[in-house]
């Protein structure tokens with residue numbers, strides 16, 4: 001089966017990652033890390049602190065970004081009496097699910113459709129923030145499944161819209177596909193005490209099975225308390241922390257893979273974008289969103305099953321004639337395009 005439905009990685013890890021796993025000293029599993037004695041979380045948080053120029057105590061680690069997001073949502077929605085979280089109208093289903101787990105109220109802010117993309121409506125967002133006064137404002141950039149995002153400048157503009165007691169949780173799971181520039185993370189965390197930016201090894205660095213996510217928080221007493229809440233006192237998986245560092249040291253390998261994905265984006269846009277009833281949305285993540293004529297859904301689903309390919313057919317209000325396709329190896333992308341053409345080209 002070809003899994004192109006959950007934004008996973010259909011390529012090979014970098015040589016540094018492979019070597020780190022092969023050469024790992026198994027003896028390390030017999031002991032907890034001793035780094036706690038130095039007041040640090042992990043060799044990975046220390047490494048991130050140096051790479052991003054952000055103090056180690058403002059680095060968060062989690063079992064995937066999933067874990068960080070869940071910890072943040074559970075923590076902030078259950079402190080005090082404001083349990084409202086604003087999320088994008090179309091977004092990862094998990095945000096609402098984790099808010100529901102603690103009886104949080106989720107309110108959706110608009111994501112507008114444009115000619116070839118989606119975009120956030122910053123004026124609409126500002127109006128809604130003032131009306132709702134959320135405890136958490138969740139920004140996803142790039143957003144899953146719509147693929148649109150915010151520039152660092154726009155994230156700064158949004159920070160200025162919120163009250164001091166609103167925590168802005170920025171999910172940047174796919175951000176490394178957009179740019180290698182990360183200086184803005186330091187700037188934002190220095191400027192705003194109420195920001196948390198989450199990233200992951202699962203997407204650009206192709207290690208969803210590693211379950212390693214990391215984040216950066218602003219500097220405040222509240223964030224210190226949250227960091228203690230989210231911290232694992234006895235440390236993190238000692239193999240995962242080494243593998244994570246190895247992956248993030250091999251940007252060049254992963255950038256080449258991102259180039260293969262760019263080629264695929266071009267192919268889908270050129271070959272499907274002009275078909276009647278189709279729209280291929282602009283995106284810079286490891287997936288692409290495609291609108292297709294709804295009457296073809298059954299035939300498309302059958303064709304994908306018979307060719308042993310899995311893609312994600314969206315099924316939510318106003319986003320139900322769309323499929324989200326993970327960008328894979330060139331021959332997989334070619335095959336998916338051919339399957340769609342065989343069903344939909346007159």
Ligand SMILES: Cc1ncc(COP(=O)(O)O)c(C=O)c1O
Nearest residue numbers: 064065066092144173200202213
């Ligand atoms: C927007 C977004 N954030 C976070 C995640 C989860 O990342 P992780 O594997 O690090 O938990 C996903 C996974 O698909 C995602 O789409």
